[in-house]
Amino acid sequence: MDTKKSMSVSTRASDPQTLSESSAGLLRELVAHLRQNRTQLREEWARRITRAELLTAMTEEEIFAEATAVYDNYVEALETGTFEALQAYSRRLSERIIPRGVETDEVVGIVLLLRDVLARSLFTKYQDNVEKLNRILDSYEPAANRIANTVAVGFVEERERIIRQQQEAIRELSTPVLQVRERLLILPIIGVIDPQRARQLTEQLLRAIRANRAKVVVIDVTGVAAMDSGVANHLVQTVEASRLLGATVIVTGLSPEIAQTLVTIGVDLSEMATVGDLQGGIEEAERLLADRAAPTTQVREIAPESSR
Amino acid sequence: MGEELQLPIAADVDVVEARQQGRALAAVAGFSSGEQTVIAAAISEIARNILMYAKKGEIMLSLVQNGDRQGVSIIATDQGPGIPDIERAMQYGYSTSHGVGAGLPGAKRLMDEFNVDSVVGQGTTITMTKWRRAI
Amino acid sequence: MEVPILRQGQYLIASIQSALTDADLSHLREALIAQVGRSRCRGVIVDVTALDVMDSFAVRTLRDIAHMARLRGAETVIVGIQPDVAFAMVQLGLTLKGVATVLDLEEGLAFLNRRTEERYLETKPRRPSDRG
Numbered sequence: 001m002d003t004k005k006s007m008s009v010s011t012r013a014s015d016p017q018t019l020s021e022s023s024a025g026l027l028r029e030l031v032a033h034l035r036q037n038r039t040q041l042r043e044e045w046a047r048r049i050t051r052a053e054l055l056t057a058m059t060e061e062e063i064f065a066e067a068t069a070v071y072d073n074y075v076e077a078l079e080t081g082t083f084e085a086l087q088a089y090s091r092r093l094s095e096r097i098i099p100r101g102v103e104t105d106e107v108v109g110i111v112l113l114l115r116d117v118l119a120r121s122l123f124t125k126y127q128d129n130v131e132k133l134n135r136i137l138d139s140y141e142p143a144a145n146r147i148a149n150t151v152a153v154g155f156v157e158e159r160e161r162i163i164r165q166q167q168e169a170i171r172e173l174s175t176p177v178l179q180v181r182e183r184l185l186i187l188p189i190i191g192v193i194d195p196q197r198a199r200q201l202t203e204q205l206l207r208a209i210r211a212n213r214a215k216v217v218v219i220d221v222t223g224v225a226a227m228d229s230g231v232a233n234h235l236v237q238t239v240e241a242s243r244l245l246g247a248t249v250i251v252t253g254l255s256p257e258i259a260q261t262l263v264t265i266g267v268d269l270s271e272m273a274t275v276g277d278l279q280g281g282i283e284e285a286e287r288l289l290a291d292r293a294a295p296t297t298q299v300r301e302i303a304p305e306s307s308r
Numbered sequence: 309m310g311e312e313l314q315l316p317i318a319a320d321v322d323v324v325e326a327r328q329q330g331r332a333l334a335a336v337a338g339f340s341s342g343e344q345t346v347i348a349a350a351i352s353e354i355a356r357n358i359l360m361y362a363k364k365g366e367i368m369l370s371l372v373q374n375g376d377r378q379g380v381s382i383i384a385t386d387q388g389p390g391i392p393d394i395e396r397a398m399q400y401g402y403s404t405s406h407g408v409g410a411g412l413p414g415a416k417r418l419m420d421e422f423n424v425d426s427v428v429g430q431g432t433t434i435t436m437t438k439w440r441r442a443i
Numbered sequence: 444m445e446v447p448i449l450r451q452g453q454y455l456i457a458s459i460q461s462a463l464t465d466a467d468l469s470h471l472r473e474a475l476i477a478q479v480g481r482s483r484c485r486g487v488i489v490d491v492t493a494l495d496v497m498d499s500f501a502v503r504t505l506r507d508i509a510h511m512a513r514l515r516g517a518e519t520v521i522v523g524i525q526p527d528v529a530f531a532m533v534q535l536g537l538t539l540k541g542v543a544t545v546l547d548l549e550e551g552l553a554f555l556n557r558r559t560e561e562r563y564l565e566t567k568p569r570r571p572s573d574r575g
Contacts, residue, residue, distance in 0.1 A: 320464035320465050320466045320467075321464050323464065323465065324462050324463075324464050327495070327496055328462065328495070331495065341527050342526075342527045342530055342531070344527075345495070345496060345525075345527040345528055345530070345531045346530075346531045346534060348495060348496045348531075349496045349497075349498050349531045349532075349535055352496050352498040353498055353499060353535070356465065356498070356499075356500060411498075411499060413536075414499065414535040414536055414537075415535075417534055417535065417536065418531070418534055418535060
């Protein structure tokens with residue numbers, strides 16, 4: 001299918017008939033052509049996809065099924081000039097094919113191939129009328145590019161959404177609250193904490209305190225490399241919120257750096273129960289629990305009420 | 309989305325109504341239960357402020373969108389005495405302090421965006437927004 | 444909205460059933476103070492399980508209740524703060540410091556029993572022959 005080279009040069013004179021054809025009319029003609037030749041163009045496209053070794057994760061039947069839907073959506077977008085439906089379709093399609101392992105470059109690749117296949121068919125059809133071909137391309141090209149863009153963006157957005165979802169799930173899994181014995185919970189925190197994870201930790205812990213009727217919680221931060229003041233604040237809030245639910249918190253594994261951060265944000269470390277390591281923290285927790293089981297003869301000091 | 313609620317604040321019960329409506333709207337926007345409570349608390353503080361210092365005013369709740377993210381926007385207006393020193397009012401550390409604008413610093417801590425416009429003798433408009441983390 | 448106040452032995456239990464307006468909270472405070480003053484009450488339990496939000500006014504009121512009860516010799520304990528509510532509270536900067544807070548009614552009663560026992564032992568003269 002040799003195209004431009006074999007085209008004859010048409011007269012440059014302004015042909016009244018061609019000029020009077022509105023671009024809307026041209027678009028209609030274009031769409032009609034694409035619909036009329038649907039079957040053969042679609043097959044050509046599918047062949048080129050295979051030749052380019054794209055969508056290798058899918059079978060030929062699957063490619064053909066999706067190709068039909070993509071083609072129809074493509075032509076419809078050309079016809080209506082609106083792209084919302086196409087974007088929605090693109091996201092649904094992406095939702096289907098991403099788990100199959102289809103990559104961004106493949107999706108962009110196949111859409112560009114379709115654009116090329118359709119463009120070539122236009123060259124063939126209008127090879128005797130360069131003037132008209134140019135005007136049809138004037139309508140076709142921007143629309144085709146916008147379509148490629150829409151599909152690609154839809155795919156990428158869907159990918160990002162899935163990745164965020166997976167990250168959230170991983171965060172949930174990696175912050176287990178352990179019930180060691182009755183009324184005692186341990187929350188080992190490991191790795192980097194961002195504000196979102198910190199919030200999640202607190203919510204999970206508070207729910208666990210309620211569900212397990214915990215009286216003592218040991219929060220171990222041995223595995224935390226560094227803590228900025230925001231997250232340190234968050235730790236303090238967690239301790240305070242736990243107290244509101246009737247649980248005492250013991251923080252273990254505070255490195256000198258983290259202790260310093262806490263002091264910097266104004267935490268009175270003498271008010272926060274801290275023990276060097278997790279084992280020591282658990283022992284202290286058990287002591288506290290034993291204490292509460294039987295009333296003591298010691299006067300328990302209640303913090304003076306601040307009227308601030 | 310077009311979900312918009314205008315709520316008058318003129319009595320005690322209106323404060324409760326406003327925060328419950330706020331919670332409901334936050335639920336529609338897909339906020340977690342914890343975040344709904346945070347939004348309700350912020351509305352409660354702001355609404356009470358209106359009642360205490362302006363005697364009456366209005367709270368408008370609406371859903372907002374920013375690309376992928378959804379959020380709840382709260383606009384509280386009154387024709388009250390206004391806040392003489394906004395900066396100082398915002399510095400006031402804790403909500404247990406008294407005086408005009410006492411609830412503001414607390415509410416600001418809870419929200420993602422927070423803006424106070426106040427003219428002494430004319431009134432106050434507080435605009436605050438909380439965004440849902442996109443998933 | 445009237446908050447029901449029950450008597451259980453030497454304790455008063457105020458059970459909040461639903462969202463309260465500021466006026467309701469103030470009424471509750473007055474009612475509790477009056478009852479604590481009237482009877483030989485050793486403890487007050489305020490059950491806030493049903494409270495959707497604890498804002499600055501609610502916290503101020505609970506503090507007032509605890510303070511006034513203590514002046515009349517009674518210990519106060521707040522029970523049933525919901526996890527979400529507790530989280531919102533600390534973000535608002537409200538901590539209820541100086542007021543006992545426990546998980547639920549059962550814990551609240553256990554707490555008051557312990558405190559009552561402790562204070563009783565506190566006041567007893569320390570001669571061994573007096574024990575028994």
